[in-house]
Amino acid sequence: MNTTNTYNLFDELDDFDLDEKGQERFVRRNPKKLPKSEQAFLHKQDDSVAGFKFTYKAARFESWWLLDSLGEFYEHQWVSDVLRRVKGGKEASVYQCRAGSAIPGGGLVAAKVYRPRMLRNLKNDAAYREGRTDLDSEGRQVINDGDLHAMAKRTAYGEELRHTSWIAYEFDTLQALREAGADVPEAYAMQKNAILMGYVGDDVGCAPTLSEISLERSEARPLFERVLRNIDILLACKRIHGDLSAYNILYWDGDITLIDFPQVVNPEGNRNAYKIFERDMERICEYFSRQGVRTDARKLAGDLWQSHGYKTRQEVDVRLLDGEDPKDRAIWQKQKSGR
Ligand SMILES: Nc1ncnc2c1ncn2[C@@H]1O[C@H](COP(=O)(O)OP(=O)(O)OP(=O)(O)O)[C@@H](O)[C@H]1O
Ligand SMILES: [Mg+2]
Known part of the structure; x- marks a missing residue:
């Protein structure tokens, strides 16, 4: 079975729901109703990383998905147990x-699986992807014409590349930010x-x-400053x-850790960059003003942005414009005339 079919199979088997108490739970289809070839495939999965037995009591399909997703980490001894x-x-x-x-x-x-x-639904990612080159599983830029074509045409293989690129961006960003001294997980x-x-937290x-x-x-103001310092490092x-937002910042022992980076945006070359940046700032300021910190999101956003020499009005890279699309043509005309 190729990777895309594997994703589709797992996707079909895996459903996510909330029970009557609002707790998350996995809703599973009956494996006996699967075609024989798919049943055989799933059983083979069990054997492929046979030594990998974990403490976490996963439901059947979740456990297959974990073996598929974390098997290599186990083989390379990055993890010994879930x-x-x-x-x-x-x-x-x-x-x-x-x-x-x-x-x-x-x-x-921590393993983020x-x-x-994800492969089907990649959050309407076009607005984020503009102006960033795609990365392969080694974190290298995808420059091969065939691959780029497959992604543009959204073939099954192209979708797989997009999926990999999304995850590679998260990984690459964590590494870059950590090296630059930001508060992010290693x-x-x-x-x-x-x-x-x-992992941020404890055993429990x-x-x-x-x-x-x-x-x-007393801690709200210094933590707000700390978040701003991190945003500054991100821009650098x-x-x-x-x-x-406050949903993507962990708090432990008085320290913060920023997480969840797959959708990072390049401040140069994305026509939505400043809007996206301002929205980030507004959400952060909204949280801290509820904690009693006086903030001015718009001013802070503008000052930070300009201190890195970025332009508030983005010129769109002409390579991103589609000559056949009247809206894109209008943008191009406007840019050309310098308005
Ligand atoms: N390094 C980590 N250490 C401890 N907990 C983590 C770590 N990374 C993520 N988490 C926990 O997992 C949750 C989800 O992580 P993350 O925000 O990266 O994923 P997500 O795709 O945004 O998921 P969601 O749709 O639930 O927001 C976090 O809110 C946090 O509770
Ligand atoms: Mg999140």
Whole structure:
């Protein structure tokens, strides 16, 4: 079975729902109703990483998906066990894992495992992808004409490349930001569906997000400054988070950790860049003003943006414009006349 069919099969088997108490749970189809070839494929999955038995009691299909997604981490001894699912989401679930011998110091690590339907649903990603080249599974830019064509035409293979690129951006961004001194988890490894990174929290559970807690008055201001410092580092690394809010910042022992980067945007060459940046700033300011910090999102956004020499009105790279599209032609005319 090729990778795309595998995703489709898992996607079909895996459904996500909330029970009557609003708790997440996996709703499963009956495996006996699958065609024989698919049943055989799933059983083969069990054998392929036979040594990988984990403590976490996953439902049947989730367990297959985990073997498929984390198998390589296990083989390369990045992880030795999956302990619990700390968060399930629409697009990804995060698991607390025990580090394998390849990670100095051992301890706990977090595996973010994208859900099968990511491939189908890639969040309307066009606005984010504009102006950023796609990355392959090694984090290299996709420049091969055949690959680019497959992505543009949205063939099954092209969709797989887009999926990989989305995850590679998250991994690459974590590495770049960490190196630049930002408060983000250390990124250890990536596989086609998953990222392995530093874990924030303790044995019992992961750190809460800022959205889940209220800050002491005295710590709100310094933490706000800390977030701004991180946004500044992001801009210096030519990145806008693109989905920054109190939901994507973890809080632990008085420190913050920014997470969730697949949709990062390049501040240069994306015509929506400033709008996306301003929305990030507004969400952050909204949270901190509720915590008693006086903020002015628009002014802060403008000042930070300009301090990095970015232009508020973006010139669109002509290579991104479609000559056949009247709207794109209008943009091009406008730019050419300097209006
Ligand atoms: N490195 C980490 N350490 C501990 N917990 C983490 C880590 N990364 C993510 N989490 C937990 O998993 C949740 C989801 O992670 P993330 O925001 O990256 O995924 P997502 O795709 O946005 O999922 P969702 O749709 O639920 O927001 C986080 O809110 C946090 O609770
Ligand atoms: Mg998130």
